[in-house]
Amino acid sequence: MNHGEGRDRFATQRLETLIDGIFAIAMTLLVFNIKLPERAEIAGGAELAAALAALVPHFSAFVQSFLLLGLFWFVSHRQMRAIRHADARFVWITLLWLMAVVLVPFSTSLNGEFGRYWEGAAFFHGNLLIIGLLSFSIWQYADRKALIHESLSAAAIRAGKRRGLLFPLVALLALAVAPWSPGWSNLFYLLIPAALPLLGRNDGAR
Amino acid sequence: MNHGEGRDRFATQRLETLIDGIFAIAMTLLVFNIKLPERAEIAGGAELAAALAALVPHFSAFVQSFLLLGLFWFVSHRQMRAIRHADARFVWITLLWLMAVVLVPFSTSLNGEFGRYWEGAAFFHGNLLIIGLLSFSIWQYADRKALIHESLSAAAIRAGKRRGLLFPLVALLALAVAPWSPGWSNLFYLLIPAALPLLGRNDGAR
Amino acid sequence: MNHGEGRDRFATQRLETLIDGIFAIAMTLLVFNIKLPERAEIAGGAELAAALAALVPHFSAFVQSFLLLGLFWFVSHRQMRAIRHADARFVWITLLWLMAVVLVPFSTSLNGEFGRYWEGAAFFHGNLLIIGLLSFSIWQYADRKALIHESLSAAAIRAGKRRGLLFPLVALLALAVAPWSPGWSNLFYLLIPAALPLLGRNDGAR
């Protein structure tokens, strides 16, 4: 099928299947951080309601991480459809990025369980910072090696880089604030939907 | 590949891969709510049979949720093949819908373990209500933004909306009955296969 | 894309993605039935080797179920590529079949842990019997509703049915023998690779 592509060129199709599979699993496994109350501790409906209320921090950690993973998936989706073909190094940078993505269920549960200590929150933000930097590197590398479709204008590629820097910057900000206020540091991610339109969303295909 | 689609248009293919992956995982993980009997508690075949019989509520919660997830998947399958292309907001509504789908293994185990308290049953029905409302919103949004294939008649689109309202209505009914009879409230979902044919299944492609 | 197929016709592509996803997960989750030895119980290499040797029944249950799931996947693969298009009932029979497939990791762990009691082995064989019967029903239904490619000869379709009956028969045999010898009943599945060539594997495309 893709055989005619030449020695070091790969269609991105199977890489996309792997990405979609890993995101589907990581996003679904997030729910396992919400532990069912123990049967022995629940003697009635009111106790069940109280036990569910006590799970609220885990629910909000779930929502936060699901939406962030959804955002990463969407950004990757936009990147990949702009890629003409991949080379071996492109595949490996993407695999490193996936390795950081796969850690999100762990760092989410750490943040949900120990988010009141800055070490827990910092691990989470550090995880997201690495994801953001690797996502930026994928785009940067694709540009440098001319793996992007010619029809994408230089301005659109630059806008993609600007937007790609937003995420690591926000994670860095959250990381810096975590020692002072680990809980509030999570709110910085709300900056992303607010800031994205200002960074030229509409002047590029990415 | 899909690059020529324009700035804010996306082929739904990768979104469908993500949906299929998430449903495959959520449907498979349902089985983990059926816990293997503890080795120490089983001294013979009769005890094993008794332990398996004690799992019947968990088996029926598994069957119920598997079939409901199968129904959601099928409805989404029909919706997606009627979609010409997606835009960014369409993707995000779908991601919100998937976030509610991903919660089903948790709310199923809650319903299986604590379904005799209305709070447990209500959490389950509430989860399904949100899924139904978001599924309806996807179709509604696609209609409003003209993302649906032109070949689909206005009558077929309306029939799709009618059918799309059936599910939230049933979940709402189950939610309302849960305080009186949490166990029986689950039976309302049997209305769906009975009512669907009456809502014009055959006059539209959805 | 598939929109032009008409009201009640579906391309099998997304169904195949769901099938592949569910099999990939069920086959991978089988490994979770092999529990890591507890750290506190291992004081040296010899104890680790003994703990691994004690896991042999779980390893062989894993190998057995992985190969059986591989066989089901392969049979389904052959069936699906002979299907011209699906209808709604075809999708639902397939979903029921997947529901039985999803139970395999549970019934495997039951067989691995309690296979010395016939109740444990019988649950496993019963699970496989249902999978086999539903797989046969899928082919039977597709034939009755003329969903199979015209290029497949009537002889090839009949050969497919003959082979499709082999599996339920073997599971039934294992089920019947389980009360006498639960452990040995698992060996009946070795009949399948021996018998398949005799049933006309080479006279049909299935």
Place this chain on the structure above:
Amino acid sequence: MNHGEGRDRFATQRLETLIDGIFAIAMTLLVFNIKLPERAEIAGGAELAAALAALVPHFSAFVQSFLLLGLFWFVSHRQMRAIRHADARFVWITLLWLMAVVLVPFSTSLNGEFGRYWEGAAFFHGNLLIIGLLSFSIWQYADRKALIHESLSAAAIRAGKRRGLLFPLVALLALAVAPWSPGWSNLFYLLIPAALPLLGRNDGAR
């Protein structure tokens, strides 16, 4: 779709979907070997940092196995795109290979938890050896049965075999050294990125 392929010829597309799904799951499940610290044992941030530091062996086992699985996936990706079509035996060798791949999360956790005993490290290396040998067999079989695209030169096929032998050799070396130094035996895998370019990476499409 693929129906016109003839009795015993299969397009590799669905096999690739199964492979991608199994790798996506195995790679994601690796993270479950990194266990969250117990809440009861963490009374402050410093204790959390110490607990995370104690997880370093599990993190490095995770990184090692993720990259090795990434390498297997990539090698398989290159192999599969050179395959014109598969036959039944090709599918079964691939399923055996996937059975060994699926064991990696287990053998990784064994190596992370009991890697200081050579029995634990040897199990891990033995698992990788089997994966490498089966991966080599897939290529060997495809060559023998002329399943490879004609456009691939004999030299490129031979280079693929040379590279395919590298991995089992390294695993064998690690296995041989494990009794003397189980911990250091893991470092042999670093030979792979060093040696691959010397084996004619650039003279073949594989």
